[in-house]
Amino acid sequence: MSAIDALPPLRAVIAAHGLSARKALGQNFLLDLNLTAKIARAAGPLDTADVLEIGPGPGGLTRGLLAEGARRVLAVEKDPRCLPALAEIAAAYPGRLEVVGGDALRVDAAERLTPPIRIAANLPYNIGTELLTRWLDPPAWPPFWASATLMFQREVAERIVAAPGSKAYGRLSVLAQWRAVPRIVMELPPEAFTPPPKVRSAVVRIDPLPVPRFPADGATLMRITAAAFRQRRKMLRAALKGLSPDIERHLTAAGIAPTDRAERLSVEAFCALARELQPV
Numbered sequence: 474m475s476a477i478d479a480l481p482p483l484r485a486v487i488a489a490h491g492l493s494a495r496k497a498l499g500q501n502f503l504l505d506l507n508l509t510a511k512i513a514r515a516a517g518p519l520d521t522a523d524v525l526e527i528g529p530g531p532g533g534l535t536r537g538l539l540a541e542g543a544r545r546v547l548a549v550e551k552d553p554r555c556l557p558a559l560a561e562i563a564a565a566y567p568g569r570l571e572v573v574g575g576d577a578l579r580v581d582a583a584e585r586l587t588p589p590i591r592i593a594a595n596l597p598y599n600i601g602t603e604l605l606t607r608w609l610d611p612p613a614w615p616p617f618w619a620s621a622t623l624m625f626q627r628e629v630a631e632r633i634v635a636a637p638g639s640k641a642y643g644r645l646s647v648l649a650q651w652r653a654v655p656r657i658v659m660e661l662p663p664e665a666f667t668p669p670p671k672v673r674s675a676v677v678r679i680d681p682l683p684v685p686r687f688p689a690d691g692a693t694l695m696r697i698t699a700a701a702f703r704q705r706r707k708m709l710r711a712a713l714k715g716l717s718p719d720i721e722r723h724l725t726a727a728g729i730a731p732t733d734r735a736e737r738l739s740v741e742a743f744c745a746l747a748r749e750l751q752p753v
């Protein structure tokens with residue numbers, strides 16, 4: 474473990490503050506500062522950006538982000554036990570780290586930051602998908618964030634980048650690829666974390682497009698993908714029948730065979746159906 478700053482090694486920080494990992498908070502810490510600096514670089518360029526970090530824990534990634542030159546970091550952490558350790562980092566980087574104690578699902582932190590805003594996080598797995606869905610479905614596009622670099626279970630990362638026809642292709646793939654470019658930039662084995670989780674992990678970087686790839690109403694697309702992938706192996710005319718009494722006609726008008734299945738439908742085809750079903 475090498476030093477990226479003059480602060481104590483993370484194992485010493487954890488021991489000093491009694492930060493035994495809690496499963497209920499999704500606590501699998503990254504203690505290798507080389508690795509956290511590498512994730513921070515994947516989230517860059519940072520020197521011209523404010524960074525929103527969710528779940529800093531003892532601060533490994535936070536230190537990586539600051540050492541890699543982030544203009545400012547706002548970190549939201551639910552576990553009050555971590556706050557004194559994070560205060561020590563804030564003191565080492567005067568004026569560049571603000572820590573907010575609380576639940577990231579309830580705190581609207583973005584309004585405290587100055588664009589461009591980059592999101593970087595080793596997310597607690599239990600709220601990762603919920604947070605990503607919110608970030609991908611804001612009221613207006615482009616979103617408040619200029620990029621999001623996020624750690625997920627590898628299975629979730631694969632869903633985000635999956636192509637139609639693959640087993641992993643689903644709602645998250647359509648939402649992420651409709652108006653952003655997601656790619657897996659790093660894979661990590663369980664041993665990279667303390668304690669090691671049961672599954673492999675991957676870092677996904679998501680860059681929003683200035684305008685969506687295909688026109689569609691976001692709320693309608695959300696409704697269609699929710700219904701279509703809830704019964705992904707059913708024919709679309711059956712899976713989507715709750716959306717319209719005339720679903721076969723709408724599918725045909727959108728250029729989709731009513732006998733086709735959600736897992737084979739391209740993002741473009743989902744958008745065509747959303748335009749067809751959009752309330753006027």
Ligand code: SAM
Binds near residue numbers: 501549596597
């Ligand atoms: N970033 C640290 C690292 O890489 O070592 C910790 C990552 S750990 C996977 C997830 C962190 O998110 C924990 O510190 C946990 O306490 C925090 N957390 C869990 N639920 C949260 C929530 N709802 N809002 C904010 N932080 C949360």
